[in-house]
Amino acid sequence: MHTGALMQENEQGDTFGTWLVAQTKRDDWIGTLAKSAKADPKFRVSMTPDDLRKKLQEAGAEGDSFEALDDAEADWLSE
Numbered sequence: 001m002h003t004g005a006l007m008q009e010n011e012q013g014d015t016f017g018t019w020l021v022a023q024t025k026r027d028d029w030i031g032t033l034a035k036s037a038k039a040d041p042k043f044r045v046s047m048t049p050d051d052l053r054k055k056l057q058e059a060g061a062e063g064d065s066f067e068a069l070d071d072a073e074a075d076w077l078s079e
Contacts, residue, residue: 008048010079016052017045019076029068030075049073 009015014022021043023034037043037052047055049069056065 010076012079014076014079015045016049016073016076017043017047019079020052020072021045023072029064030072033065033068033072049076 010019012019017037020030020034021038023030024038025031026034042055043052049072052069053066056069
């Protein structure tokens with residue numbers, strides 16, 4: 001088991017990936033991003049916002065996806 005990396009958590013103790021998959025009922029870009037993440041078999045709840053950014057870049061995602069991710073990261077950190 002790899003224990004070198006610290007898991008980033010918000011003030012509620014949620015990792016970004018855990019928080020994101022809980023947002024699937026939202027009716028906004030973050031909800032859309034959450035649904036896509038939850039449906040992706042390669043998505044892991046241990047992913048950080050930067051991990052997901054890299055994954056989006058590799059997939060050739062459009063700018064709207066990155067804006068949604070930026071908004072999601074800000075919401076996650078504010079909770």
